[in-house]
Amino acid sequence: MRNDKLNLSGLLNVLDGVIDCPGRIVIMTTNHPEKLDPALVRPGRVNKKLxxxxxxxxxxxxxxxxxxxxxxxxxxxxxxxxxFELSSQAFTPAEIEELCAEHDDVEAVLGGFERLAARH
Known part of the structure; x- marks a missing residue:
């Protein structure tokens, strides 16, 4: 069994290989984009940031x-x-997506949203 550690160089090689394959999309997520190595997010390797x-x-x-x-x-x-006006907190897309996935209709989602806002 090999014990290969993933490092920045290896990740960059993998990404560059994927980039050479037309029609492929790579999605990367992070909570701290400021901590990413500039080589990882340089133009040509990362074409769109959202x-x-x-x-x-x-x-x-x-x-x-x-x-x-x-x-x-x-x-x-x-x-x-x-x-929204009664809540002092903001809501993430993940929180709202979870509510929508849990309920089948608008009224149920709105009720879930009101409960979420009350907990914030």
Missing amino acids: LLGYMGPKQVQQMIEYYCAAKLDESQVYRLGDT
Whole structure:
């Protein structure tokens, strides 16, 4: 059994090999992009950087509508906005995605969101 350790050089070699394969997409995630070695994220190796920060009411609405395949009505939009105003915390895409995955309809997701906001 080999005991190969992954190091930066090995990772860069693997990424460069993947980059040479057309049609492949590599997704890398980190909570601390400032700690990444510049060689890892140089142009040509990383072509697109996206910040998935905290979500506002409009982004949460869009995610709920996407997952539930239904538009929020006016009262539901106001309910969502009120919940945001009452909460002192921000919400991550992962938190909202988890809520959407757990519930089947808009009302259930909104109820879960209200409970999440109350815990924040």
